[in-house]
Every structure is written in C-alpha cells, then in structure tokens.
Amino acid sequence: QKEVEQDPGPLSVPEGAIVSLNCTYSNSAFQYFMWYRQYSRKGPELLMYTYSSGNKEDGRFTAQVDKSSKYISLFIRDSQPSDSATYLCAMSAMNSGGSNYKLTFGKGTLLTVNP
Amino acid sequence: NAGVTQTPKFRVLKTGQSMTLLCAQDMNHEYMYWYRQDPGMGLRLIHYSVGEGTTAKGEVPDGYNVSRLKKQNFLLGLESAAPSQTSVYFCASRQYSSTDTQYFGPGTRLTVL
Numbered sequence: 001q002k003e004v005e006q007d008p009g010p011l012s013v014p015e016g017a018i019v020s021l022n023c024t025y026s027n028s029a030f031q032y033f034m035w036y037r038q039y040s041r042k043g044p045e046l047l048m049y050t051y052s053s054g055n056k057e058d059g060r061f062t063a064q065v066d067k068s069s070k071y072i073s074l075f076i077r078d079s080q081p082s083d084s085a086t087y088l089c090a091m092s093a094m095n096s097g098g099s100n101y102k103l104t105f106g107k108g109t110l111l112t113v114n115p
Numbered sequence: 116n117a118g119v120t121q122t123p124k125f126r127v128l129k130t131g132q133s134m135t136l137l138c139a140q141d142m143n144h145e146y147m148y149w150y151r152q153d154p155g156m157g158l159r160l161i162h163y164s165v166g167e168g169t170t171a172k173g174e175v176p177d178g179y180n181v182s183r184l185k186k187q188n189f190l191l192g193l194e195s196a197a198p199s200q201t202s203v204y205f206c207a208s209r210q211y212s213s214t215d216t217q218y219f220g221p222g223t224r225l226t227v228l
Contacts, residue, residue: 008155034216043119043205043219044158088158090216101146101165101209102173103217107157 006106138206
C-alpha cells in the first residue's frame with residue numbers, strides 16, 4: 001500500500017461548481033498536511049497548510065483533515081476557470097530529530113473548470 | 116526577492132552527456148531538495164540537503180549527484196545522461212522551522228535522446 005493515495009482524475013466541472021479533492025494515507029505519524037496547486041508547466045505552489053484535525057478555510061478554499069480516518073480533503077467553492085490545475089496533496093511526519101523536513105506527495109489530481 | 120530559481124529552463128542532451136542543473140534561493144533557507152516529476156509518477160525526491168555542506172539520498176538517487184557548497188545553491192549533476200532521466204526537475208527549499216513548508220522553483224525540462 002502506498003503511503004499516500006490520490007485519485008489522478010481527470011476531474012472536469014462547470015464553472016461555479018463545488019469541487020472536492022481527496023487523499024488517503026497510511027502512515028499514522030503524519031502530522032502536517034498541505035495542498036499544492038500546480039499550473040501547467042509551472043512549479044507547485046502552496047495553497048493550504050494545516051497541522052491539526054478539522055477544517056481550515058481561506059477564501060473559496062477549505063482544507064479538511066480527519067486523522068482518525070487518515071483522510072484529507074480540499075474543497076473549492078464557486079470554482080473558476082482559473083482554478084484549472086493539478087492539485088497535489090502532501091504530508092509529513094516529525095522524525096526523531098524533531099524535524100519534518102521530508103514531504104510525501106500524492107500523485108496529483110488534474111482539475112478542469114469549464115466556463 | 117526572487118524565491119527559488121532554476122537554471123536552465125530547458126535542455127536537450129544526448130545519451131552519455133553530462134550536465135549540471137543549478138538551483139538558487141534567496142530566502143536563507145536551510146533545507147533544499149531536488150525532485151523529478153514524471154507523468155503518472157508524481158513528485159519523487161532525488162536528493163536533499165539539510166544544510167550547507169550536507170547532502171542525503173532521497174527516493175530515486177541513482178544516476179544523480181548533488182553538491183551544496185553554498186547555503187543558497189544546490190546543484191544536481193547527471194554524469195552520464197540516460198533516456199530514463201528525461202523528466203521535469205524541480206528544486207525546492209524550506210526554512211528550519213517545523214511549521215514551514217517547501218517552496219518550489221519553476222522547473223527544468225530535460226530531454227535525453
């Protein structure tokens with residue numbers, strides 16, 4: 001079983017739709033959870049970051065973490081064509097040295113929002 | 116503040132040729148990383164560094180070498196390029212703080228013929 005599983009899609013939605021993107025993980029040591037957005041032919045950019053269970057909201061974006069189920073989600077409300085990109089989940093654990101310097105990425109979900 | 120920059124942006128090599136990819140960051144970050152991204156494989160860690168003068172192997176280190184002689188620079192070398200090394204290479208950096216995350220460069224698109 002891979003440490004992080006993410007449905008690659010592709011996912012195609014009409015403008016204004018609510019989008020739900022998900023990742024599951026198997027390593028219970030993961031404590032930090034991130035969502036990156038990657039536009040075509042660009043580097044990933046950090047979108048959301050959380051280190052606890054529950055919801056975190058930033059504008060149209062909500063990140064949700066359920067550690068008991070080892071499941072994280074990213075919701076996009078009122079989706080826009082400019083949201084069309086690949087979304088990567090990433091997570092890390094604190095190692096014995098007190099650092100969490102390595103990230104484990106999902107493979108990414110390709111999202112297209114159609115006008 | 117340019118963030119993370121990568122040189123070159125594109126490169127075509129013949130099998131057996133060598134090259135060096137340069138990553139530079141101006142954020143005074145301690146940690147730096149090299150990833151490769153291939154269709155269907157996601158981001159895979161090649162090598163990383165937790166400080167100037169230190170390097171460590173990641174998930175897919177074979178065929179690559181790295182050096183971190185200066186804190187702001189992280190070099191990725193291919194001594195004898197192979198077609199399997201055709202990929203998009205991303206550099207990233209992060210601060211030491213446990214709550215910080217990685218910031219990525221724009222990528223280098225490498226084709227090995």
